[in-house]
Amino acid sequence: YGNSRVAHFDKDGNFVNAWGERGSRPGEFNTPHGxxxxxxxxxxxxxxxxxxxxxxxxxGTLKNVWNLPTAPWSLxxxxxxxx
Numbered sequence: 616y617g618n619s620r621v622a623h624f625d626k627d628g629n630f631v632n633a634w635g636e637r638g639s640r641p642g643e644f645n646t647p648h649g650x651x652x653x654x655x656x657x658x659x660x661x662x663x664x665x666x667x668x669x670x671x672x673x674x675g676t677l678k679n680v681w682n683l684p685t686a687p688w689s690l691x692x693x694x695x696x697x698x
Contacts, residue, residue, distance in 0.1 A: 616646060618647075619635055619636055619637035619638070619643070619644040619645065619646070619647060620633050620634060620635040620636060620644065620647075621633060621634055621635050621647065621650065621658070621660060621671070621675065623673065623675070632674070632675060633675075634671070634675030635647070635675075639665050641669070641677055641680050642677045643665075644660065644662050644664075644665070644669075645662060645663070645664025645665045646663040646664035647660050647661065647662055647663070648661045648662075648663035648686075648687070648688055648689065649661035649663075649687065649688065649689040649690040650690065651690040651691065651692040652692070653692055653698050654696070654698060656672065656673050657670050657671070657672065657678065658670065658671045658672070658673065659690050659692070661687035661688065661689060661690050662687070663686045663687060663688060664686070666682065666683050666684070666685060666686050666687075667680055667681055667682045667683055667687070668680075668681045668683065668687055668690070669681075
């Protein structure tokens with residue numbers, strides 16, 4: 616609860632990059648509470664305190680913001696071709 620960013624590590628545990636800070640503007644987070652990645656390397660972040668899901672590419676570039684009527688607590692990505 617004291618951090619408001621996404622940290623990216625490679626498969627060996629080496630730090631790659633990080634993005635985000637506390638706030639409510641696009642690309643900022645208020646209690647990021649869940650994360651998932653799809654087959655196309657789109658990263659989904661449940662931004663709980665801002666009642667939204669934000670999507671990013673693997674470099675941290677904001678792709679989309681989905682405002683929700685309530686807070687997302689977790690994310691689940693199905694397997695297979697049609698996620």
